[in-house]
Amino acid sequence: xxxxxxxxxxxxxLMYHFFRIGAMNELQYRVNFWIQLLQSGVALAVGLVSLAxxxxxxxxxxxxxxxxxxxxxxxxxxxxxxxxxxxxxxxLRLMEDIREGTLDxxxxxxxxxxxxxxxxxxxxxxLVDVILGAIxxxxxxxxxxxxxxxxxxxxxxxxxxxxxxxxxxxWIMLTSVAFWVVRVDEMLNLFEGIYAAxxxxxxxxxxxxxxxxxxxxxxxxxxxxxxxxxxxxxxxxTLGLAALLTIGLLVLSRLVWRIGLRQYGGAxx
Numbered sequence: 001x002x003x004x005x006x007x008x009x010x011x012x013x014l015m016y017h018f019f020r021i022g023a024m025n026e027l028q029y030r031v032n033f034w035i036q037l038l039q040s041g042v043a044l045a046v047g048l049v050s051l052a053x054x055x056x057x058x059x060x061x062x063x064x065x066x067x068x069x070x071x072x073x074x075x076x077x078x079x080x081x082x083x084x085x086x087x088x089x090x091x092l093r094l095m096e097d098i099r100e101g102t103l104d105x106x107x108x109x110x111x112x113x114x115x116x117x118x119x120x121x122x123x124x125x126x127l128v129d130v131i132l133g134a135i136x137x138x139x140x141x142x143x144x145x146x147x148x149x150x151x152x153x154x155x156x157x158x159x160x161x162x163x164x165x166x167x168x169x170x171w172i173m174l175t176s177v178a179f180w181v182v183r184v185d186e187m188l189n190l191f192e193g194i195y196a197a198x199x200x201x202x203x204x205x206x207x208x209x210x211x212x213x214x215x216x217x218x219x220x221x222x223x224x225x226x227x228x229x230x231x232x233x234x235x236x237x238t239l240g241l242a243a244l245l246t247i248g249l250l251v252l253s254r255l256v257w258r259i260g261l262r263q264y265g266g267a268x269x
Contacts, residue, residue: 014111015119022122036125040077040132047073047199062204064231067143069200072227074137076199079163079222081129083195087168089121091175091188098178103264114257118172141230148230155229155239162242163222169249170218172257179260191217198223221245 026032051073055066064072094117097103106116141148174191177184198219202210214220221242228234 014115018119019122023124026122026124033125033128036128040128044077044132044136047077062201064201064203067140068227068231070140070143071137071230072201072223073199074133074135074140075160075227076133076223077136078130078133079160079167079198080195081126081131081133082164083167083171084129085123085126086119086121087171088188089123090118091171093117093121095175095178095184095188098264099182107261107264113261114172114254118168137230144231146232152229152232152234155234156226159221159226159229159234159239159242162239162246163218163226165246166218166242166249167222169246169253172253176253176256176260179263195219201227215245218245218249 051066051069054061059065061069094103097106097117103117106120107113109116171191174184174187177187194213194217197205197209197213202213202220202224205213210220225234225238225242228238
């Protein structure tokens, strides 16, 4: 049996329909936009204050200037918004479906079940973080004053896609643990704490923690590597490693998902 079912066009069509439905649902509660904007603004302010405090005692951090670290922070906020808008809500719903035995509704659909459970929820207002992160990123690049060439832009786009796919793969594997363990909420909360470390370049951390943030929880590839692309630090070898790791994690997450499905005890199992 093929590892993947369906086709790319069907996947994007499904994503579009769920996005449209999710957007309409979220637009019914527009006060949530202002709440999210306030939360995101406070988080951004705290991050900027922390950065200013650090650079009140030094001129660079592991070779990164204050403005360059604004690039890292911008990518971190953007990726966090993407996780909060699409990846996290879908994984939380999947975990609940496994626990309650309601995953059958997705499994009985003609579309690929993994794709179905990965795109059916959206928290539209969390995209505020994506926009704020992009504004901060653009501001940092203007302050740097260096011309950004097409190769740097292409490297950033490719790196951010690889990073998002790695984070998704990690989440689907983590959530699939629910097929064997009733509650994995604590592990999901642990990810949020680890992700906060991505606000800084992984190079500032000791070797063991750098390895954890690179290969166990791929925060480095999701945040630091895209930032390296825009600041002229990204090498072809690093991007190649990111490509290999992305493919490996996608395949591994698919295998974990399919093995987990065999343990599922829903009504139609």
